[in-house]
Amino acid sequence: MTLVLSSSEASDELAEALERFRAQGLTAEPVVFGADGVPEAAVISFTLYSALLPAIDELVIAETLRSRSGKQSVPPKEVAADAGLNPDD
Numbered sequence: 001m002t003l004v005l006s007s008s009e010a011s012d013e014l015a016e017a018l019e020r021f022r023a024q025g026l027t028a029e030p031v032v033f034g035a036d037g038v039p040e041a042a043v044i045s046f047t048l049y050s051a052l053l054p055a056i057d058e059l060v061i062a063e064t065l066r067s068r069s070g071k072q073s074v075p076p077k078e079v080a081a082d083a084g085l086n087p088d089d
Contacts, residue, residue, distance in 0.1 A: 005033040010043070021045035 005013060010033035020028045025047040034040030044052075061076045080086070 002032050002039065004037050004039045005031065006035070007033055009033065014043070017043060021047070026051060 010031050013031050017028075017031045021044075025045055028045045028048070030048075031043040032039050032041070033043075058076050062074065065074055065076075065079060077088075
Protein backbone atom coordinates (compact mmCIF):
# COMPACT_ATOMS: atom_id res chain seq x y z
CA MET A 1 0.00 0.00 0.00
CA THR A 2 1.31 3.42 -0.94
CA LEU A 3 1.83 5.98 1.78
CA VAL A 4 -0.02 9.21 0.95
CA LEU A 5 1.61 12.30 2.42
CA SER A 6 0.05 15.70 2.97
CA SER A 7 1.39 18.43 0.71
CA SER A 8 3.51 19.86 3.55
CA GLU A 9 4.92 16.41 4.33
CA ALA A 10 5.68 15.89 0.63
CA SER A 11 7.47 19.23 0.54
CA ASP A 12 9.61 18.19 3.49
CA GLU A 13 10.36 14.87 1.74
CA LEU A 14 11.62 16.32 -1.57
CA ALA A 15 15.33 16.64 -0.72
CA GLU A 16 15.44 13.04 0.50
CA ALA A 17 13.41 11.90 -2.50
CA LEU A 18 15.84 13.60 -4.89
CA GLU A 19 18.73 11.69 -3.32
CA ARG A 20 16.71 8.46 -3.68
CA PHE A 21 15.90 9.26 -7.34
CA ARG A 22 19.59 9.84 -8.08
CA ALA A 23 20.63 6.60 -6.41
CA GLN A 24 17.80 4.31 -7.55
CA GLY A 25 16.59 5.81 -10.83
CA LEU A 26 13.72 3.82 -12.34
CA THR A 27 13.17 1.77 -9.21
CA ALA A 28 12.97 4.68 -6.73
CA GLU A 29 9.76 4.90 -4.71
CA PRO A 30 7.67 7.93 -5.73
CA VAL A 31 6.46 10.66 -3.39
CA VAL A 32 2.66 10.40 -3.35
CA PHE A 33 0.59 13.16 -1.78
CA GLY A 34 -2.91 14.51 -1.44
CA ALA A 35 -5.52 15.74 0.99
CA ASP A 36 -7.10 13.53 3.64
CA GLY A 37 -4.99 10.50 2.66
CA VAL A 38 -6.40 10.44 -0.88
CA PRO A 39 -3.64 10.22 -3.51
CA GLU A 40 -3.81 13.17 -5.90
CA ALA A 41 -0.29 13.55 -7.27
CA ALA A 42 3.04 11.78 -7.44
CA VAL A 43 6.63 12.91 -7.86
CA ILE A 44 8.75 10.37 -9.74
CA SER A 45 12.34 10.28 -10.92
CA PHE A 46 13.05 11.95 -14.24
CA THR A 47 14.49 8.63 -15.44
CA LEU A 48 11.14 6.96 -14.84
CA TYR A 49 9.25 9.90 -16.34
CA SER A 50 11.40 9.69 -19.49
CA ALA A 51 10.68 5.98 -19.80
CA LEU A 52 6.93 6.55 -19.35
CA LEU A 53 6.68 9.52 -21.72
CA PRO A 54 5.73 7.51 -24.84
CA ALA A 55 2.88 5.83 -22.93
CA ILE A 56 1.77 9.17 -21.48
CA ASP A 57 1.72 10.66 -24.99
CA GLU A 58 -0.44 7.78 -26.25
CA LEU A 59 -2.90 8.23 -23.38
CA VAL A 60 -3.18 11.97 -24.04
CA ILE A 61 -3.70 11.41 -27.77
CA ALA A 62 -6.31 8.71 -27.12
CA GLU A 63 -8.19 10.96 -24.69
CA THR A 64 -8.10 13.84 -27.18
CA LEU A 65 -9.48 11.63 -29.94
CA ARG A 66 -12.17 10.26 -27.64
CA SER A 67 -13.29 13.69 -26.51
CA ARG A 68 -13.43 14.99 -30.08
CA SER A 69 -15.37 12.04 -31.42
CA GLY A 70 -17.80 11.64 -28.54
CA LYS A 71 -17.14 7.92 -28.77
CA GLN A 72 -15.11 5.50 -26.72
CA SER A 73 -11.35 5.86 -26.79
CA VAL A 74 -9.52 4.40 -29.79
CA PRO A 75 -5.90 3.36 -29.30
CA PRO A 76 -3.50 5.59 -31.28
CA LYS A 77 -1.97 2.56 -33.03
CA GLU A 78 -5.42 1.64 -34.36
CA VAL A 79 -5.97 5.18 -35.63
CA ALA A 80 -2.58 5.12 -37.37
CA ALA A 81 -3.29 1.73 -38.95
CA ASP A 82 -6.72 2.93 -40.15
CA ALA A 83 -4.99 5.90 -41.78
CA GLY A 84 -2.62 3.56 -43.62
CA LEU A 85 0.37 4.40 -41.44
CA ASN A 86 2.70 1.93 -39.79
CA PRO A 87 1.91 2.33 -36.05
CA ASP A 88 5.37 1.09 -35.12
CA ASP A 89 7.17 3.97 -36.88
